[in-house]
Amino acid sequence: MSEEPVVRVRRPRAPRTAAAALVATAVLVLAGALLYDVVAVRAGQPARRWRAQLADELATRHLDDLWVLVGAGAAVLLGGWLLWLALAPGLRRWLPLRPYGGTTGAIDRAGIGHLLRDRAAGLTGIEELRIRVGRRRVRVRLVGAAEPSSVQRQLREELARVGLAGELRLDVRAARGRAAAGPGPEGVAA
Template identity: 75%
Template sequence: MSAGEGGSEPGVGKVRRPRALRTTAAAVVATVLLVAAGALLYDVIAVRTGHRARQWRAELAEELATRHLDDLAVLLGAGAGVLLGGWLLWLALAPGLGRWLPLRPHGDTAAAIDRSGVAALLADRAAGLPGVEHLRVRVSRRRVRIRLVGPADPASVQRRLREELAAVTLARPLRLEVRTAGRRGRAKPTADTAADGGTG
């Protein structure tokens, strides 16, 4: 079975990519800020149209105008803001789950494989093929790019690697692109129509 044929199996399209916890945290923070900004904007518009300000905004304005910077409540609020900002910054810089590729589920069991693992598997397989002197493998969310150096037959290498990629049983088959480079570095692309059919 080729990599492109795996996409026709039932239930494969329903598999979702794993999401990091920071996605939920970012959604919660964005929702809270949106609600707070919407409430403040609504009250400002109401005051501009001749209505009285809400009690909570009047009390908040009074508190901000009367409290000093060395007040305990102000210091606690500033500290909470710093902690929240640092936490959000850490979430933004922390590595997510984009490097994980979901596998086809077996019953109620869901699993994923690291993209570097797929790259290492294909590189190890290609390194054992005749005529392959050097190679570089790059795996993204939708495709695999392989650059070969040597007198190897690109069609044969592509066929063998497509079989190896199909054995990984990814939920969404990746498009396989093999390019051969000569001594002077001129790349010659080869077509992979079977893998193209498996990408959405």
């Protein structure tokens, strides 16, 4: 039996990461230039011409000046865009699949949860099932008389059929079901 060669697949990246990296780099460069000039002034050197000119402009211009309003509007637009980038959903909910024929794909973590729930629905002895799919681990909590090792084997087979690029750790925990808990206080099974 020949093993498939291991192919490294990268997680999908949202287009916003490039924009966020660009803005972070610009802020870092501007903050570094300003910090350098402040340290130079504290060390006894004269302030750079751009900083002195900017301080003079900020001190002499009125708030209703056109350039002040345009600068404030640009700052508000940039802040709104950065806020949208921070709050917009990314691609963390997608898990990459193994490449097939030169193409790559991804599957939603909720989709994997539904596949596992459908597979477990055919098993006997499961009264209640809760599945949480993370980026590296699947947590399954079941209530009932089903054997956890059997459930884990079945779910592991289903995960293997999906064809994920990276292996997910499967953690199956079981609690006793209502029927398996024994008779209630009145002597009748609850």
